[in-house]
Amino acid sequence: MPFRAHHQPHENNAITRKLSESPFIRLIRPAALAPLLCTTLLATGCATQSPHAPVADHGTATKTSPPSESSIACSDVWYEIFVRSWYDTNGDGIGDLNGVTAKLDYLKSLGISGIWLMPINPSPSYHGYDVTDYYGINPQYGTMKDFQRLLDEAHKRGIKVIIDLVINHTSDQHPWFLAASNPADPHHDWYSWAKPGTDLNATSATDTPAWHATPSGQHYIGVFTGTMPDLDYDTPAVREEMVRLGQFWLKKGVDGFRLDAAQHIYYDFKSQDGDPAVLKKNLTWGSEFRRGLDEVRPDAYVVGEVTQDDAEKLAPWFKPLSAVFDFPLATHLIDSAKSERAGDLGGVLARTDAAYRKATGKSGVDAPFLSNHDQERVMSQLDGNAQHMRMAAALLLTLPGQPFVYYGEELGMRGKKPDPDLREPMRWNRDPHARGTTAWEASTSGNGSAVSVAAEQADPDSLLNYYTKLIHWRSTIPALRDGDYRIYPEANDHLLAWQRADAHGAVLVIHNLSGQPQSMPLDVPGQPRYTRVLRQSTHGASLHDGRVQLPPYSSVVLQ
Numbered sequence: 001m002p003f004r005a006h007h008q009p010h011e012n013n014a015i016t017r018k019l020s021e022s023p024f025i026r027l028i029r030p031a032a033l034a035p036l037l038c039t040t041l042l043a044t045g046c047a048t049q050s051p052h053a054p055v056a057d058h059g060t061a062t063k064t065s066p067p068s069e070s071s072i073a074c075s076d077v078w079y080e081i082f083v084r085s086w087y088d089t090n091g092d093g094i095g096d097l098n099g100v101t102a103k104l105d106y107l108k109s110l111g112i113s114g115i116w117l118m119p120i121n122p123s124p125s126y127h128g129y130d131v132t133d134y135y136g137i138n139p140q141y142g143t144m145k146d147f148q149r150l151l152d153e154a155h156k157r158g159i160k161v162i163i164d165l166v167i168n169h170t171s172d173q174h175p176w177f178l179a180a181s182n183p184a185d186p187h188h189d190w191y192s193w194a195k196p197g198t199d200l201n202a203t204s205a206t207d208t209p210a211w212h213a214t215p216s217g218q219h220y221i222g223v224f225t226g227t228m229p230d231l232d233y234d235t236p237a238v239r240e241e242m243v244r245l246g247q248f249w250l251k252k253g254v255d256g257f258r259l260d261a262a263q264h265i266y267y268d269f270k271s272q273d274g275d276p277a278v279l280k281k282n283l284t285w286g287s288e289f290r291r292g293l294d295e296v297r298p299d300a301y302v303v304g305e306v307t308q309d310d311a312e313k314l315a316p317w318f319k320p321l322s323a324v325f326d327f328p329l330a331t332h333l334i335d336s337a338k339s340e341r342a343g344d345l346g347g348v349l350a351r352t353d354a355a356y357r358k359a360t361g362k363s364g365v366d367a368p369f370l371s372n373h374d375q376e377r378v379m380s381q382l383d384g385n386a387q388h389m390r391m392a393a394a395l396l397l398t399l400p401g402q403p404f405v406y407y408g409e410e411l412g413m414r415g416k417k418p419d420p421d422l423r424e425p426m427r428w429n430r431d432p433h434a435r436g437t438t439a440w441e442a443s444t445s446g447n448g449s450a451v452s453v454a455a456e457q458a459d460p461d462s463l464l465n466y467y468t469k470l471i472h473w474r475s476t477i478p479a480l481r482d483g484d485y486r487i488y489p490e491a492n493d494h495l496l497a498w499q500r501a502d503a504h505g506a507v508l509v510i511h512n513l514s515g516q517p518q519s520m521p522l523d524v525p526g527q528p529r530y531t532r533v534l535r536q537s538t539h540g541a542s543l544h545d546g547r548v549q550l551p552p553y554s555s556v557v558l559q
């Protein structure tokens with residue numbers, strides 16, 4: 001289901017105040033302002049989505065403009081935050097919810113329109129993916145009041161907030177599981193127990209032992225580890241509880257969820273890999289959950305973690321959920337940036353778009369990303385090559401859908417496994433020990449003082465400013481943000497080109513992945529004629545004699 005913009009009057013007022021302070025608005029004579037605002041509104045139709053585009057939100061223009069197609073398919077750039085590593089406001093070295101609030105203006109200036117908070121519930125682990133109280137806030141991160149303030153402040157800035165919902169499994173210290181070992185307790189049926197004849201050596205869907213023993217010698221399923229017992233979704237009370245849980249957080253004001261381990265709700269054993277009956281049960285559950293959320297908030301954005309290796313296997317999930325993360329695409333994007341060759345990426349994008357369009361009847365539903373908290377950071381995958389990093393970012397941020405950026409990615413932070421090294425403290429200052437920088441673990445991944453917000457904000461050519469520029473391309477060019485994907489034929493393997501088209505017209509995006517200048521013909525039969533360079537990531541792109549000339553490692557948008 002498409003994401004619908006969440007318009008609240010108080011948000012719009014906040015944006016009006018912000019805009020009246022913006023240099024862009026101040027530069028324009030009042031007489032010129034009204035038509036410009038109207039035109040822009042009609043073109044974007046996405047008032048709370050475009051942080052740096054001039055947004056008409058005062059009265060008449062909003063009311064008299066019919067909702068445009070683009071307001072239905074508004075495409076946000078999301079940002080994944082590990083709260084523990086983000087920003088510490090009380091000096092205990094641990095990031096906190098007030099720290100997220102404190103840095104909303106940083107995200108706003110980057111152009112982010114939504115944040116995904118990794119688990120914020122109480123949990124015995126540092127990462128939080130084993131919850132002991134789904135209705136509470138991890139006391140290390142703050143209080144429910146802090147969370148409410150974070151939601152209010154984010155919404156004032158037009159930034160949506162989704163939270164991680166870790167509902168495939170609980171912690172083995174969750175009161176439900178502690179009670180469940182008693183077969184007479186109603187919670188016993190909330191988990192899956194071995195019966196006589198069960199193969200206790202079975203391999204789980206994540207390639208670990210599936211069965212684990214309690215101290216009393218009963219065996220239960222834990223698809224990831226024994227400390228994460230899987231809930232049994234065949235038990236109606238479990239499904240009802242999780243709908244209640246989703247509704248609880250929507251009523252608090254969250255804008256949706258990231259569903260952890262979504263495919264493992266019913267996919268427990270390796271032997272079930274690719275089993276259509278298991279997929280069907282998962283999708284049926286997803287639809288039931290979605291209907292429950294719809295009762296409170298039909299526009300809630302729900303993005304699922306489904307680790308499958310091609311778009312055909314991901315496509316069915318786009319019916320119950322708003323989107324699933326595009327894991328296979330991430331690999332292709334990084335491979336192309338690294339090899340400086342398009343390879344099959346153009347074909348992958350076309351097949352992906354076709355698969356999702358077939359499943360949903362829409363374009364632009366994808367949730368692309370480069371890496372997340374479970375994967376080697378992009379800059380490490382690219383061996384620290386700054387040009388390749390820029391190309392990967394440019395590919396990501398010119399795609400259809402709702403791209404996700406992992407915190408620190410925009411700085412070029414590095415990090416390889418083990419997991420804690422993928423989740424190191426966000427680098428705010430040149431000095432890693434500066435006040436506010438979290439210290440729950442040391443920064444060991446070789447992120448020097450130059451890889452910091454302070455250093456990169458001061459450098460116009462920094463990766464941070466590159467991300468900011470690309471995200472703002474997206475917020476100021478409606479077709480780039482909300483348009484659908486159309487393949488554009490080109491034969492040069494160092495180039496990647498695609499069209500993005502909406503009701504207002506098409507733009508052509510071209511990336512030169514290589515370190516050499518490249519040129520490309522634009523007089524392709526059957527394709528629109530592009531005659532103007534609308535944006536370029538570096539200087540020196542030009543159009544003449546029916547060809548576009550591209551400097552090394554550059555991206556352009558043509559109209």
Ligand SMILES: [Ca+2]
Nearest residue numbers: 088090094096
């Ligand atoms: Ca703290």
